[in-house]
Amino acid sequence: MSPELPVSAPKAGDADRAPEVRQMFERLAPRYDLANRVLSLGLDQLWRRSAIKALGPNVRGEVIDLCAGTMDLTRMMLDAGATKVHALDFSPSMLSNGAKKLPPGANVRIETADARELPVEDHSVDGILCGFGLRNVPEVHKAIAECARVLKPGGRVVVLDFFQPESAPSRIVQASYNSLIVPVVGGLITGFGDAYRYLAGSIDAFCTRKEFEELMRREGLLASSWDVFPPVASIVVGEAPRGGGDV
Ligand SMILES: C[S@@+](CC[C@H](N)C(=O)[O-])C[C@H]1O[C@@H](n2cnc3c(N)ncnc32)[C@H](O)[C@@H]1O
Numbered sequence: 141m142s143p144e145l146p147v148s149a150p151k152a153g154d155a156d157r158a159p160e161v162r163q164m165f166e167r168l169a170p171r172y173d174l175a176n177r178v179l180s181l182g183l184d185q186l187w188r189r190s191a192i193k194a195l196g197p198n199v200r201g202e203v204i205d206l207c208a209g210t211m212d213l214t215r216m217m218l219d220a221g222a223t224k225v226h227a228l229d230f231s232p233s234m235l236s237n238g239a240k241k242l243p244p245g246a247n248v249r250i251e252t253a254d255a256r257e258l259p260v261e262d263h264s265v266d267g268i269l270c271g272f273g274l275r276n277v278p279e280v281h282k283a284i285a286e287c288a289r290v291l292k293p294g295g296r297v298v299v300l301d302f303f304q305p306e307s308a309p310s311r312i313v314q315a316s317y318n319s320l321i322v323p324v325v326g327g328l329i330t331g332f333g334d335a336y337r338y339l340a341g342s343i344d345a346f347c348t349r350k351e352f353e354e355l356m357r358r359e360g361l362l363a364s365s366w367d368v369f370p371p372v373a374s375i376v377v378g379e380a381p382r383g384g385g386d387v
Pocket residue numbers: 158161162165206207208209210211212213228229230231234253254255256270271272273276277278
C-alpha cells in the first residue's frame with residue numbers, strides 16, 4: 141500500500157536525510173546511553189519495560205529489535221524469554237557499543253540494516269520492538285510496511301517513541317523542553333549539541349500517535365496506542381491479523 145502521509149509525518153522528500161542521521165548516531169554512540177538516562181531522568185528504562193509488556197507472550201519467540209541502537213531492548217527481550225533476537229540498525233557503532241550488554245552465547249543476530257529494507261523472511265517473526273527509532277526514519281510508511289511483511293499472523297509490532305502531543309498545552313511543554321533543555325544537556329554530555337537539536341526537532345516534526353495508528357492500519361495491521369507515564373512518550377501497537385487471508 142502507498143498511503144498519503146499525514147501532514148506532520150516525516151516527508152517523502154526527507155529520504156536523503158538517512159546518511160546524515162547515520163553519521164550522527166555513529167558519533168553519539170559512546171555517550172548515547174548516559175545522555176538518555178540524564179535527559180529522561182532515568183525514565184527511559186521504565187518506558188522500555190512498558191514496551192516489552194506490550195509485546196505480550198509474543199516476546200517469548202523470535203523477535204526483532206528494530207533501530208536497536210545500543211541494544212537495551214535486545215537485552216530486555218532476552219531477559220523476558222525471547223528465543224532469538226535480530227538486532228538491526230544502520231549504525232555499526234551503536235550496535236558495537238550495545239553488543240557489550242549481551243550475555244555470552246545469547247541467540248542474537250546483530251546486523252546493520254535500514255529499517256526500510258529488513259533482511260528478514262516474510263511472516264517469520266513473532267514480535268518487533270522499535271524504541272525511539274522510527275521518528276528518525278524517512279519514508280516511515282516503508283518501515284511499517286516492512287514490519288507488516290515480516291510478522292507472522294498474530295505477530296505484534298510495538299513502537300515506543302515521542303510522538304507529537306495532541307493537546308496544545310502538552311505541545312508547548314514538550315517543545316519548550318526539547319528546544320531549551322535537550323540540546324544543552326545532550327550537548328554537554330556528548331559534545332554534540334547540534335545532534336540533540338536535530339533529535340528534539342525530529343519530535344516536533346513527527347506525527348501524533350493517532351496518525352501513526354492510521355499508518356499501521358494502511359499496512360493491514362490492527363492498531364491501538366496509549367501514553368506511558370509521565371505522558372511524554374507513547375506506545376503504538378500493530379497486530380498482524382490471524383487467519384491467513386491477505387489484508
Ligand atoms: C534514538 S536511537 C534508539 C536506539 C534504541 N532503540 C533505544 O531504545 O535506545 C535511534 C536509532 O535508530 C537508528 N536508525 C535511524 N534511522 C534508521 C534507519 N533508517 N534504519 C535503521 N536504523 C536507523 C539509529 O542508528 C539509532 O541507533
